Amino acid sequence: MARHKKTENYNKHETRYFKERNLQGNQIKMSVQSNESEVILTHPDDSSCSTTILKYGATVISWKLKGDEQLWLSSGAKLDGSKPVRGGIPLVFPVFGKNASDELLSKLPQHGLARNSTWEFLGQTKSNPPTVQFALYPEIANQEMTALWPVDFSLILTVELGLEHLKTSIEVNNPSKTDSLKFNWLFHSYFRIEDVEGAFVSNLVGMKVYDQLLKETYVDKHPVITIHEEKDLIYQNVDDDRIIQIVNKGVALHTIKRINLPDAVVWNPWIEKSKSMGDFEPKSGYQHMICVEPGHVHDFITLEPGQSWKAAQLLDKTSIAFQRVEL
Numbered sequence: 001m002a003r004h005k006k007t008e009n010y011n012k013h014e015t016r017y018f019k020e021r022n023l024q025g026n027q028i029k030m031s032v033q034s035n036e037s038e039v040i041l042t043h044p045d046d047s048s049c050s051t052t053i054l055k056y057g058a059t060v061i062s063w064k065l066k067g068d069e070q071l072w073l074s075s076g077a078k079l080d081g082s083k084p085v086r087g088g089i090p091l092v093f094p095v096f097g098k099n100a101s102d103e104l105l106s107k108l109p110q111h112g113l114a115r116n117s118t119w120e121f122l123g124q125t126k127s128n129p130p131t132v133q134f135a136l137y138p139e140i141a142n143q144e145m146t147a148l149w150p151v152d153f154s155l156i157l158t159v160e161l162g163l164e165h166l167k168t169s170i171e172v173n174n175p176s177k178t179d180s181l182k183f184n185w186l187f188h189s190y191f192r193i194e195d196v197e198g199a200f201v202s203n204l205v206g207m208k209v210y211d212q213l214l215k216e217t218y219v220d221k222h223p224v225i226t227i228h229e230e231k232d233l234i235y236q237n238v239d240d241d242r243i244i245q246i247v248n249k250g251v252a253l254h255t256i257k258r259i260n261l262p263d264a265v266v267w268n269p270w271i272e273k274s275k276s277m278g279d280f281e282p283k284s285g286y287q288h289m290i291c292v293e294p295g296h297v298h299d300f301i302t303l304e305p306g307q308s309w310k311a312a313q314l315l316d317k318t319s320i321a322f323q324r325v326e327l
């Protein structure tokens with residue numbers, strides 16, 4: 001039995017269209033289409049703005065603004081539910097990376113079970129900007145993984161498509177009456193860029209960072225992060241008002257705003273690591289992508305029975321913003 005009330009009746013074997021009405025009450029363009037495997041949102045005021053969410057992992061696999069794709073998706077990504085999607089915005093829960101110390105979380109594979117589970121499509125909650133919700137809870141999550149991590153939880157993902165933004169919000173609830181819920185959360189966003197070597201990531205200067213390759217923690221004094229080799233950096237407790245941007249040729253291509261997400265991972269696999277990932281295609285793809293991943297990963301969030309936690313990632317088109325920092 002589904003725990004979450006669907007906002008629209010929905011027959012999973014049919015494609016369903018949710019239509020918009022204009023001021024005269026005429027039916028106009030459809031803004032949400034759903035079929036067995038994916039949900040597609042198209043902005044009612046501009047059909048060149050759209051996003052596609054795969055029900056497997058509730059993974060955003062495409063986000064187009066004025067017809068331009070914003071996210072990087074590997075041409076070798078599996079979209080059939082056989083493995084997590086390489087690209088787009090995979091969701092990381094309840095653990096980031098491979099945990100070695102927690103009795104239960106350490107049994108889960110890298111990045112947990114949310115990206116390996118088919119989520120329930122709850123329906124559309126708003127017509128403009130078009131907004132939809134998905135849910136995940138133990139009864140429908142990947143059963144091999146819930147057997148390893150027998151913990152109660154409930155997740156609601158909200159995806160809102162604006163004319164100039166994509167907002168993904170998460171609510172985590174602990175429905176248990178007796179046990180606490182301990183977890184990490186992260187939006188593993190893969191951004192598309194023309195040439196990673198010509199780009200930089202801004203506004204992380206002065207932040208404490210754990211370098212996963214060097215296995216060292218230090219304060220990053222680089223004014224910007226450039227990518228000319230493999231990078232795997234976890235910035236911790238980044239000030240809430242720091243707006244992280246991916247800048248290319250003097251233009252802020254992507255702006256990443258974090259709501260209740262203190263950490264940000266910056267990752268590019270570069271040449272050798274890309275070769276080692278079977279689903280990373282083309283192998284030259286590392287030149288055209290960068291992951292900037294807002295999350296809560298440097299420590300765990302703990303929810304007591306009945307408690308909930310909310311956070312969001314807002315991607316938009318803010319013009320270039322260098323922020324003053326006190327070092």
Ligand SMILES: O=P(O)(O)OC[C@H]1O[C@H](O)[C@H](O)[C@@H](O)[C@@H]1O
Pocket residue numbers: 110111212232233265266267291293
């Ligand atoms: O290959 P995956 O399990 O999708 O992980 C891809 C990457 O995710 C994050 O960015 C981590 O910081 C990296 O260490 C990891 O390699």
